Amino acid sequence: MSAVSTSSALPTAEQHGIKEHSDGRFGFVPVQTRSERFKSVDVADFGPVTGREAVWRFSPVAKFTDLTAGELDGSTYPVDTTDAAGSGVSGAAPGGVAPGGVAPGGVTVEWVGRDDARIGQAGQPEERASANAWSSFDSALAITVSGEEPQEFTLTRSELGTAPRGAHTIIEAKPFSQAVIILENLGQARLSENVEIILGESSNLTVVSLQEWDDSAVHLTNHFASVGRDARLKHVVVSLSGSIVRVNPSVHLVGSGSDIEALGLYFADAGQHLEQQVYINHDAPHSRSRVTYKGALQGEGARTVWIGDVLISNTATGTDSYEQNRNLVLTEGTRADSVPNLEIETGDILGAGHASATGRFDDEQLFYLQARGIPEDEARRLVVRGFLTEIVQQLGVPHLQERLNAAIEAELLGTEGK
Numbered sequence: 237m238s239a240v241s242t243s244s245a246l247p248t249a250e251q252h253g254i255k256e257h258s259d260g261r262f263g264f265v266p267v268q269t270r271s272e273r274f275k276s277v278d279v280a281d282f283g284p285v286t287g288r289e290a291v292w293r294f295s296p297v298a299k300f301t302d303l304t305a306g307e308l309d310g311s312t313y314p315v316d317t318t319d320a321a322g323s324g325v326s327g328a329a330p331g332g333v334a335p336g337g338v339a340p341g342g343v344t345v346e347w348v349g350r351d352d353a354r355i356g357q358a359g360q361p362e363e364r365a366s367a368n369a370w371s372s373f374d375s376a377l378a379i380t381v382s383g384e385e386p387q388e389f390t391l392t393r394s395e396l397g398t399a400p401r402g403a404h405t406i407i408e409a410k411p412f413s414q415a416v417i418i419l420e421n422l423g424q425a426r427l428s429e430n431v432e433i434i435l436g437e438s439s440n441l442t443v444v445s446l447q448e449w450d451d452s453a454v455h456l457t458n459h460f461a462s463v464g465r466d467a468r469l470k471h472v473v474v475s476l477s478g479s480i481v482r483v484n485p486s487v488h489l490v491g492s493g494s495d496i497e498a499l500g501l502y503f504a505d506a507g508q509h510l511e512q513q514v515y516i517n518h519d520a521p522h523s524r525s526r527v528t529y530k531g532a533l534q535g536e537g538a539r540t541v542w543i544g545d546v547l548i549s550n551t552a553t554g555t556d557s558y559e560q561n562r563n564l565v566l567t568e569g570t571r572a573d574s575v576p577n578l579e580i581e582t583g584d585i586l587g588a589g590h591a592s593a594t595g596r597f598d599d600e601q602l603f604y605l606q607a608r609g610i611p612e613d614e615a616r617r618l619v620v621r622g623f624l625t626e627i628v629q630q631l632g633v634p635h636l637q638e639r640l641n642a643a644i645e646a647e648l649l650g651t652e653g654k
Contacts, residue, residue, distance in 0.1 A: 269581075270515060270545045271547055275359075275362055276360065276361060277361060278370075279364060279367040279372075280371075281367065282361075282363065282364035284364075285301070285304045285364050291362065295480075295482065296480060300365075300426070300456065303368065303400055303428040304364045304365045304428075306400055307372070308372035308400050308401055308402030309399055309400065309401045309402065310369075310372035310373040310401070310403070312375055312377075313401070314393075315377070315393050316391075316392040317345055317389065317391050318390050319390075342382050342387065343379060343381055343415065343417075344380040345391070346377075347375040347376070348375060348376050350373070350374075350375070352376060354378070354408060355404070356432075357432065357434055357462060358462040358488070359458075359460025360460075361430065362458075363458075366456075368402060368428055369403060369428040369430055369456075370404065370430055373403055373404040376404040377403070377405045378405075378406040378408070379406065379408070380408045381409045381410060381413045382410040382413050383413055383414075384414065385414065386414045387414065388415065388633070389416070390417075391418070392422065393419075393420070393421055393423075395423060396424065396425040396426075398425075400428075401428070403428075405430070407434070408434045408436075409433075409434065409436055409441040410436050411438060411439060411464075412436075412437070412439060413439045414440045416441075416444070417441065419431070419443070420446045420448070421449055421455065422448055422449065423449065423450055424450045427457070429455075429457045430457070430460065431458070431459045434461075435461070435464050435469055436467065437465045437466060437467060437491065438465070438466045438467060439464070439468075441467075441468070442471075443469070443470070443471050443472070444474065445474065446474045446636075447474065447475040447478055448477050448643070449478035449481070450478070451477060451479060452479050453477075453479060454481075455478055455480070455481045455482065456480075456482045458485075459483065460488075461485065461486070461488065462490055463488065463489050463490060463491060463523075464491040465493060466494065467494050467495070469496050469497070470497045470630075470632075471496065472498075472501075472627075473485065473529075474501045474502070474640060475500075475501075475510045475512075476503050476643055480508075481511070482511040482512075483511070484511075484512065484515075485512075485514050485515070486515040486517070487515065488517045488519060489519055489525065492520050492521050492522055492523070493520075494520055494524075496516060497525075497630075498527040498559075499529070499630055500514075500529030500530070500627070501530060501628065502530075502532075503532050503533075503534075503647045504531065504533045504534075504570070505535045506535025506537055506569075507535070507537045507538070508535075508539065509540075510531070511541040511542075513541075513542075513543040513544075514542070514543070514544045516559070518546070520552060521551065521553045521554050521555075522553070523552055523554075524555070525546065525559070526557075526558055527546070528561075528626070528627065528630075529544070529561045530624055530626065531561075531562075532564045532566055533564070533571075535567060536567075536569035537569060537570075539570070539571050539573075540563060540571075541572075541573045542561045542572075542592075543573075543576075544559045544561060544576045544577065544590065547579045548581060548582060548588060549582070550581040552585070553582055553584040554584065554585065556586040556587050557589075558588070558590065559578075560576075560590065560591040560592065561591075561592045563593070564595065564597075564620060564623050566596075566616075576590035576591065578590050597619060601615075601619050602615050617645070620644070628640050628641060628644075
């Protein structure tokens with residue numbers, strides 16, 4: 237029996253009746269797990285954003301094509317820095333950071349080149365806006381924490397302007413260090429950026445990303461975190477203002493005993509789009525994660541999006557994980573999308589679960605308060621404050637908790653007050 241020559245044989249896919257796709261590939265297989273998404277630091281490797289992509293399907297992509305497809309200003313920009321006592325960075329120029337500036341307590345702030353060895357350690361872009369920022373920045377702003385004494389440090393940006401901008405920030409916690417880093421965003425902006433957070437062994441770091449932009453601001457940011465052995469990261473996203481704010485934390489638990497507590501608080505007013513896509517990748521044994529995001533919506537066209545992906549890989553034995561998202565709808569004409577996802581590749585875990593809920597006021601709570609003489613408007617404010625207090629109380633920064641409580645009250649009263 238003569239063998240069939242390879243030149244005349246049909247391709248395997250065609251033999252089984254599979255037709256060639258329009259992109260010219262046989263048997264195309266979509267991404268099967270969250271960790272398999274395509275990654276690249278080169279914007280040219282990503283196609284145009286259409287809004288049909290999984291990562292963009294809830295976003296108003298037509299409103300920020302300058303950040304996904306246009307050229308971005310990647311130059312350095314002014315920042316203000318203070319410690320818990322209100323002291324500025326030593327040697328800092330007015331409104332800026334001097335290279336090698338050291339804040340009281342040992343937090344180092346400096347601009348570093350694209351060849352800095354830390355760049356790319358925590359993660360890489362999975363979408364075009366992030367890659368555009370990565371391809372565009374001239375220098376990265378590096379914040380380095382050392383020393384075993386607890387420290388608190390605030391970095392404020394308020395002069396970014398309205399031109400499309402790309403930026404890159406590195407936050408590194410040296411082994412056994414402890415710190416609270418507050419990234420405060422104010423003023424006008426059209427910004428796409430990447431923030432890399434690197435935790436060394438047994439470090440304990442809190443990073444708070446606070447969005448209190450002007451009403452017209454557009455902010456697209458991806459936070460990539462790598463958490464080492466026995467290290468603990470508390471990552472907090474607070475989004476209260478801005479036209480479009482999209483903060484996507486991606487946390488990789490790479491060391492045994494690593495821990496992430498991801499907290500989120502957001503309050504969307506009329507016409508605002510506030511979005512969070514959270515990804516927790518358990519890659520090491522005996523790692524732990526807790527994800528809690530809570531938001532409120534009021535006003536015509538207020539929109540929030542929360543997507544939570546948790547992957548427990550086959551190497552992450554002994555994992556303990558739970559994620560939840562709660563949304564409180566205050567008026568008609570709002571929309572909250574909430575999508576929790578959980579992938580488990582090993583059965584040897586302590587526990588894993590997820591929950592999501594979106595609803596209106598609890599009439600029983602309002603009735604209880606009104607029956608005790610509290611007017612309806614004040615009763616509603618009390619319910620919302622109580623709903624969001626769970627996140628505020630977990631910050632562990634008293635002056636910031638006080639500030640956020642005041643900002644929430646201002647949102648409820650419909651005043652500026654921030």
